[in-house]
Amino acid sequence: MARTVVTSRIDSPAPPGPPPSGFPNWGHAADQAAEAVPDRAVDACWRALNHLSAAQLYLTDNPRLARPLRTTDVKEAPRGHWGVCPPVNYLLAHLGPLTAWRPTGSELLVLHGAGHAGPSALAHAYLNGTLHLTGQAPGWSMPELRALISGFPHPERFGGEITPLIPGVRHTGGQLGPALAVAQGMVLDASYRLVVPLIGDGELETGATAAAWLARRALAGSGDHGAVLPVVLANGLKMGGPSLLAGMTACEVRSYFTGLGYEPLMHDGADLPGFRRLLSDAFTRLRPLGEPGRHPVIVLTMPKGHTGPKKVAGRRIAGTPAVHKTPLKDPRRNDAEFAALAAWLASYRPAELFTTQGRPTDLVRQALPGPSPQPETAGTPVPPAAHGPQTWPLTSTVIRERAANGAFRLFSPDEIASNRLELSTDGSPPPWAVEILNEEICHGWLQGYTETGRDALLATYEAFAPVNTSLLVQHLKHRSLSYASGQGGLPSVNYLITSLGWRNTYTHQNPGLVSSMLETEDGFVHVYTPADAMRAAATLAAMLAGRDRVNFLITDKRPGPSFPPDPFRDELTHGAAVWPHLGHHGRPDLILASAGDVPARELSAACTLLRKSHPETKIRYLHVNDLAVLGPPSRWPYALSERAFAHLFRTDTPVLMAVPTHPGTVRALLAARGETGRFHVVGYRDPGRPTTPESLLERCGLSADVLSAQAVLMLKERTR
Template sequence: MSRTTTPRIDAPAPPGSPSPGFPDWSHAADQAAKAVPDQAINACWRALNHLSAAQLYLTDNPRLARPLRTTDVKETPRGHWGVCPPVNYMLAHLGPLTAWRPPGAELLVLHGAGHAGPSALAHAYLNGTLHLTGKGPGWSMPELRALISGFPHPERFGGEITPLIPGVRHTGGQLGPALAVAQGMVLDAPHRLVVPLIGDGELETGATAAAWLARRALSGSGDHGAVLPVVLANGLKMGGPSLLADMTEDEVHGYFTGLGYEPQIHDGAALPGFRQLLSDAFSRLRPLNEPGRQPVLVLTMPKGHTGPEQVAGRRISGTPAVHKTPLKDPRRSDAEFAALAAWLASYRPAELFTTQGRPTDLVRQALPGPSRQPETARSSVPLASRGPQSWPLVSAVIRERAADGAFRLFSPDEIASNRLELGRGGSLPPWAVEILNEEICHGWLQGYTETGRDALLATYEAFAPVNTSLLVQHLKHRRLRYASGQGGLPSINYLITSLGWRNTYTHQNPGLVSSMLETEDGFVHVYTPADAMRAAATLGVMLAGHDRVNFLITDKHPGPSFPPDPFRDELTEGAAVWPLLSHRGRPDLVLASAGDVPARELSAAARLLRKSHPETKIRYLHVNDLAVLGPAPHWPYALSERAFTRLFRTDTPVLMAVPTHPGIVRALLAARGETGRFHVVGYRDPGRPTTPEGLLDRCDLSAAALSAQAALMLKERTR
């Protein structure tokens, strides 16, 4: 791609004025330009670059107050350099805009790729929010030395971007969803502007490719904030040139124009020109829901810019060598040591930091002001306290929650198919959005909840596994946020329906919840209610909760209703005995169901057993949350040993019917030491198309097959 130092802006600004409540970001950009000189932006960028490189290589001498020595250099340099300079360039330019944002407005930066860990740590240090020495966050020489010598801080922050670093917003290790997450963050938040930093490699993912077009699905869906995407078109992925690098500037311009955006391309070489381009982009910002072209910045600064060009005849710039540590062993190589000394000295760090480790006045002029906390608009009455009688149907729960505000439902074109009645006459209310892309739905869901609002993703059971990797990475993100005291976010909620038990062969795949349970993550809950009333009440609790990743498995087709009396214990404990299907006293056999289809079949099997084996004492129980079957401490909400024994006993055979793959339930039980007396029946691939009744038979999950298995277990017990 050719590189230019002048902004390319061909299209006029969209006509009309923004929606009411949308901040005047253009005025904020003008104010910042007047208040902060170009020299301050440049100094802040140099400070970020120096700290990023110093973290990779140095153990001491952070200001280069004396000539560099080999003893100042780390034995084994580690970390990622290449993405830091363009990320730092954007952070330096956005800092003043954050400080001069309009009253009541909020500007958030969202890191797409996680490799800019040194950049995020450097930014946190300059902002005075980093805490490394135990003496409180702030600026000091001990803090500065701890920042560089301790990197990659394996027991504290790690070398990549995580929520453990103060002030960081990042989508997690999954590559690609940053643009969709940014869109989710600004839904129903007209005061908010999110700037996602999107790398070359991310541009090649399906999630990013779909998110450009996905904006069109949000037209007319409410009043939203704005997203200003920044593409870091640095020419390289991890191992070689990016696909974007093979495009001419005209092709790049045509690509984004065709997607409905107004591309503005710049290489960052002329700082005043880039500031003008950024100001022009802010003047063209429009709410996400408004039609017309939206600006996108394409920064073509080379990967690893300002680093060494070559060393000892070996080319470094423009090659994959800049991705991590461009100089592999400067402590032992004279040529690399000289290159490192020249590289760090080029930033003139003594001009950027005082002898006390404080950023100089010039640097501080470009630093951002304090940012607002995520909004936490909630219903005045906790939904969990309203009790199950308020929601006879799942649709009613969703409508009632939406009426309280700060709520969104996302679905991959399956709201009607999943029999959710959200609006009059089958119409969709503005708070419900459909797009035929599970990854985008998850990105919107994640962004919405990350900013303190409740959301729900409703999808087919068979298609939900598409988001497995996104969810695994998001669990890591949540775990780190929670560990750093940043808990309290609304839960991630999935409504999984159109179950494979009633669907065609290609639509049979309950694999998502198996993958989630395999993580042994205590945030995960897999709810398997027995009927519609229980499903509605469980969903209400999910939507009112925090710090969980919830999956509700429920059949969209009508089924039998069961006595409500045991449900309170099912909801609070995760499992409960059903007295009407159980005998008093010590049982000969325990029957346990999880899910509505298994409850239907196993309860019918219990009635068959009463006729065929009238002398047999049966205990029937239902499991409403599969996660409680696992042992503590991996599962903090697990049944205690005492409760588990009270339900399942220790010497009684158990026949268990589940709506998932049985293997994951066996694994949870095996972790408790239960490997022999449980016989778990669930989905297994029938190998060919079949009817719903045929599928139950092939999986040994029909009432007849279950009663036959129960009889066999009773017979084996008496031998």
């Protein structure tokens, strides 16, 4: 994109009318910040962030350049990413004063879409005084500063990319797409909150980002929300070459965002006072998410790797993919690169930015944000357990009762009615339930909502849920790191998976999401497979009341048989329990185990057939309510202990197990326990062509007749 795009927006229409009562006056806060913090302080903060970002990639010592750079100050093997840091740092430097001067009781959060900006986030945390590497907290020191640059990429502590191990990070960057949707989820029902997602122009090419621009329209009239100010880092390059946005003229970029319903504010960063005016203009135009009208979006056209070396020994660097990682590959040994590195770092004048004690100078500190207050949020009381008739509406009752307590959202890709969820008396969607035909956006909203301390649920078809596999795997990593850094206690991520393939068309048969989740062997994952509607509703209530889990509830939306409730307490507490009404006392000849409502329906019927045809056979029947408990305790913290597993499944008895998922996933869980021979697991197998629900059960070995025949075969094999 051309570097001539610099606008002050004097040609823009007048800002919209006053924001709703109770919505923070962000424009006034921006004006106050501009008056209180001089331009040279913002520039100094930007230079400090740039210097620390580059120093982390290259230096082992001499962080202030207090003496001439030596080759021994340079790392043997520079690592990390430089290109995205300068525009990210530019925004962080400008947002610092606005954070410090934000309206009373409000909150301003920055969300990193680009995972490669790890050096920026670490540098920002150091300047804010929240990063502690040597244990000599609090505050800044020269040992801390040396540890910051010499230890990068801190493989055992923080890593070199954006993760929640870095103080202030609330979203693990690098997911390629969901940052805008996550930001939208963060401000739902939080009118005091402003979130600024930093979105790379490469991310604009993802489906999740493309849909998120339009998705805000689905939130119209859905409550009192905060604001999102998207910032597009239009640096012209992806990792391997030009971005698609780079091929658009400034007029085309304006038309693109205008057509989506936004007011684009474009700047190239060359005029710092001009950008501060533009940012103040954007803050004045902020509106609550979901409110009609044009919302501002900032497009920063600063080149990737700006302020870094342009050319070394005849080799062009600026404007090429070389700026993405380390522009200078081996400055410790290459004289030309060493000279370029010395000049590059010296250009930031670090002695003006840091004292001999490693503290940011007073000039830099003027532009730093103050401490962020923790706003009050609605509590999340435990919803009451479901009760009443054993039908699907029980699940709807649990959702409605939880929503009545506040701080709750349901997201669904246009499938609330199809999934037979009754959320209001007149059939219309309530304000706390939002539909949009995009699985990734629903997940982004869910993730942002829960990451800011509120409960949420995503209800979707079983066949379409796998679209979010990559996002969920990435979020599991984020949750794991958050928990490891002492940031646990967040509401669980909850998926309600229904419209199961057992009753659906061939194209709507795919239980692959939970298979992928179990294959991660992540202890946060729970895959709930209740046997009937009462159990599903009670399990959902427990999911919504829980913390620090990633839950998947698999349940049929159509009414099925109900089973005695007595064993359910153990099913919910331990993940599995014996059903006495279907079995015999004493040592069994055969164990039947179901997981899920459709398998429970068929296997319990098979048990009845077997008891009639083989009355002398002693049977133990049990139901598994959480597939994750089948894994080995060494990998799954909530798994059945070896003793409990042996008590349920014994150690010498054949087991016929029926599951609603791919059977191989469950076999893998059992194999990790050493159970490779006596379990016969049946579940979904692709039939290869369209078929009826009855025929699908037959083909998968899950009909009552086939299960009964398989049980007889297993009994015969045992007596041989």
